[in-house]
Amino acid sequence: MTEELSSLARRLAMPYYEDALPAHDEFHAKRVRNLSVRLADECGTAVDRAILSAAAWLHDIGRPRERVGEIDHHDKWATTKAAALLDAEGVASARIDAITHCIRAHSIRSSSPEPETIEAKLLFDADKLDAAGARGIVRLACIIGERSGRTGEQYAVIDDATASDTIGSDRPDVTLLRKWARERLDRLYTLPAKQLGTARWEFMEAFFDRFADELGVDGNR
Template sequence: MEGLRGECLSFFEKGSHYVDHVERVVALAKRLAEFEGADVEVVEAAAWLHDAGRTAEDLGECEDHAVESARLAPELLRRAGFPEEKIAAVVKCVERHRYSKGLKAETIEEAVLQDADRLDALGAIGIYRAIKIGLQAGKPFYDASIKPAEVYAGNSKTTINHFHEKLFKLPDSMNTETGKRFALQRIRIMREFVRELECEWEGVA
């Protein structure tokens, strides 16, 4: 799998936060696969590949990084000597992993990859990622006058609203029992952070 790892990470610039994200998703996916009885080889390969098209999307070269990653996957897998009979399963996992598309997992391997990718948006790492991405986008961090939307429209107006509109809802989208358990552990950290921040911001704590 080392050859596939190198191929996938080569799509990102050195120091890109996507590299760290992909490596964490791989570790989470392997752990979930073991708990849930999924094919670890399929899950690990899909986790390495799932964001291969992300840079192309960021540059406006494709509309959907999940579709682009799935398009790239067969050739990368074959170059890495991956079993031919498992390639289709990996491609489906990659193509269907994206949260915003709302696709239901059809196999345990797809379920595991979706959960692993979503788990990396939660917990202490999730707080770090949300703040970093908000800063990069130039969003206000918090504004009490801007209330969170009831339905997430894909782009929150403030970083803290992103917690309310999307991140706090992720545990409900988990597919596996292990994923749900991990998500509930992580979401407690995030809720406490946001609750304390909002109190301190308003000078009531």
């Protein structure tokens, strides 16, 4: 294998993002890759950036299939698929194992393993931080749209239910975005990620407070 690992992983991953929606597309993968490398530069620990970058490009290749119901867990599927793709390109088994551990451990699902390596922790953190801050608010809204497309039904209303004329709606309102962001930031592993998460959360709190103020309701209910 002569191709640099990160570039190889990007080339292998791109076809799997062709049918992706904005919340989990190639641009999300690129943002996660770039942020994970930035965090690596700040964490003060030796990091294999080639492993980290490769895992970032490949971590969400199963999302389009999960969205349409072809698979149940995109992280499990991507772990198997990435291993096969990399093996076919002659990547050493030890490097494949390191990459696939990152992929398997990046999900926030309770069934996902804990990230054990610094590369896996950095990928997890960068992925979660892409759902925080100004960009994160937009991305979380995209995730709601993605889930709506999967279920065929509206997943969440825009207005807080208490400000709506609709009585007794069982759909979660926009405060779900606050919950999603907070639970992701509470799970961060590395110090630079936690520091960045704190700054991004300050913006999100201000946004949600302003949102609630415009609706005339309590945004913390």
